[in-house]
Amino acid sequence: ETAFLCRQAAAELFQVESPEQVVFTSNATHGLNLAIHSLLKPGDAVVISGYEHNAVTRPLHALGVNIRVAAGPLFDPEAQVRAFERQLDETVRAVICNHVSNVFGCVQPLEEIAGVCRSRGVPLLVDASQSAGTLPLHLTELGAAFIAMPGHKGLYGPKGTGLLLCGERPARPLLLG
Numbered sequence: 001e002t003a004f005l006c007r008q009a010a011a012e013l014f015q016v017e018s019p020e021q022v023v024f025t026s027n028a029t030h031g032l033n034l035a036i037h038s039l040l041k042p043g044d045a046v047v048i049s050g051y052e053h054n055a056v057t058r059p060l061h062a063l064g065v066n067i068r069v070a071a072g073p074l075f076d077p078e079a080q081v082r083a084f085e086r087q088l089d090e091t092v093r094a095v096i097c098n099h100v101s102n103v104f105g106c107v108q109p110l111e112e113i114a115g116v117c118r119s120r121g122v123p124l125l126v127d128a129s130q131s132a133g134t135l136p137l138h139l140t141e142l143g144a145a146f147i148a149m150p151g152h153k154g155l156y157g158p159k160g161t162g163l164l165l166c167g168e169r170p171a172r173p174l175l176l177g
Contacts, residue, residue: 014147015138016165023164023171028129029055030174031148031164035125036096038172039145040065044093047084047122049108051101056127060096068092074101077109084113094123094145099137100130107135114142123169129153132163139165146171 007019016022025031032055040046042064048056050071060067072083084095095117100107110126117124123145128137132147133154139147144167151161164171 010163010165014132014165015140017140021139021166023166025148025162025164026160027152027162028127028148028150029162031146031162032056032125032127033059034164034171034174035146035148036060036063036094037174038169039094039123039125045091046094046096047087047092048096049080049084049098051104051106051108052096052098053102053127053129055129056096056098070097074104074106077112081109081112081116084116088116088120088122092120092122094125096125096127098127098129099132099135102130105130107131110142114144118143123167139167143167145169 007022010022011019036059040063045066045068046060047068047070050069068087070083070087072080097108097113099110114124126144126147128147128149131137132149147165149163151157152159
């Protein structure tokens with residue numbers, strides 16, 4: 001009952017339609033890996049920002065996807081959105097973008113990037129490691145496929161916890177057996 005109430009509270013906080021769309025993970029890296037493996041397969045094209053954490057880039061390299069970088073200057077939201085627009089074509093299977101850079105503290109123009117993704121029918125995975133619980137973040141408004149976050153930062157939960165918010169598609173299990 002306590003676990004369900006926690007999922008329900010997270011669903012309300014992040015505007016997720018159902019508590020069943022909130023998955024407990026061991027941290028943001030775990031959630032990012034679940035989402036990456038749910039969205040992509042070897043050889044797929046993915047667009048990332050130029051400011052992604054190793055928790056995104058290392059699984060992408062290990063999976064063997066074609067990584068395209070939407071390289072835009074820091075703290076220039078319009079240029080960042082244009083960089084994503086330039087990289088998105090019919091071959092792109094997903095976009096991955098952090099909400100806030102862990103190195104520079106730059107807040108990405110997430111709503112605009114999400115709008116570009118929605119208009120082109122490309123699933124969006126958001127790394128909310130630095131923003132969850134601190135900045136407004138709503139799954140339904142963004143239309144994101146997944147949002148991953150740790151529990152121990154802005155949500156003030158214990159270390160070793162995280163959440164993966166799932167949009168319309170479920171996460172594929174990372175571990176089997």
